[in-house]
Amino acid sequence: MRAHGVLVAVFLALSSAVSCRTPQARDRGADGGAIASMYAARLQTIQTAGTIDQIVEAYVATVADDAVWMPPNSPAVVGKEAIRSWAWGFFSRYALDVDSLPVEVLQVGDQLAVRRLRSMGRYIPSDGGETVPYDQKYVDILRREPDGSWSITLHMWSSNTAGQTIWR
Numbered sequence: 001m002r003a004h005g006v007l008v009a010v011f012l013a014l015s016s017a018v019s020c021r022t023p024q025a026r027d028r029g030a031d032g033g034a035i036a037s038m039y040a041a042r043l044q045t046i047q048t049a050g051t052i053d054q055i056v057e058a059y060v061a062t063v064a065d066d067a068v069w070m071p072p073n074s075p076a077v078v079g080k081e082a083i084r085s086w087a088w089g090f091f092s093r094y095a096l097d098v099d100s101l102p103v104e105v106l107q108v109g110d111q112l113a114v115r116r117l118r119s120m121g122r123y124i125p126s127d128g129g130e131t132v133p134y135d136q137k138y139v140d141i142l143r144r145e146p147d148g149s150w151s152i153t154l155h156m157w158s159s160n161t162a163g164q165t166i167w168r
Contacts, residue, residue, distance in 0.1 A: 031108045035115065035142060035150050038062055043098065052091050059087045063152050064143055070156035072167035094166065095124040097131075113142040113150065123166050135160040 045058035060083055069077040069086060077086045098121040105116040116139050123132040141154040159165050 028108045031113070031144075031150070032106050035106065035108070035113055036103070038150060039115075043101070046091075046096055047098065052088065055091045056084060056087045059091070060084045062150075064145075067151070067153050067155070070154070072158045072165075074167070093126055095126065097122040097124055111144050113144075115140040115142065118160070132164055132166050134165065 039062070042058050042062050046055050049055045049058065060080060063080050063083050065080045067078075067080060067083055069083050071077070071086075077083050098119060100120045101117060103115060103117045105114065107114045116137070118135070118137050120135045121133070123134060125131070136157050136159055138155070138157040140152050140156075142150045143153045145151055159167060
């Protein structure tokens with residue numbers, strides 16, 4: 001009976017030690033750097049790729065399967081495949097010429113990150129129409145995937161100006 005009591009005591013002590021153990025701290029700087037690199041690579045491809053297929057694939061490579069896009073003055077676009085279709089329609093009509101893309105906030109947690117930024121530049125119509133300048137604000141929510149990478153789960157934006165826009 002004494003051996004049983006000792007085993008129970010050891011089990012309770014080990015259970016307590018395991019349940020009280022704090023999770024390994026994440027390197028927030030490395031996570032922030034990985035997120036920044038992900039966006040920079042995507043933008044580089046979007047602005048320099050040779051085909052719409054390459055642009056769209058670079059764009060959706062950073063998107064979670066269950067992501068939601070919330071374009072200005074439009075219904076939400078839900079799911080990676082719907083976002084792929086949306087991106088195909090957008091990038092077949094416009095090229096981007098980005099002047100400035102300052103990230104104002106990047107808060108990184110263990111499983112989620114929030115990115116708020118501003119982008120200024122031009123939409124260049126593929127049909128040769130007049131270039132449309134833009135100044136927009138964005139909020140993205142990202143999720144850490146099981147492999148440790150980050151994906152965008154929510155992307156929402158609106159114009160900072162009352163002037164000409166493609167989103168009306």
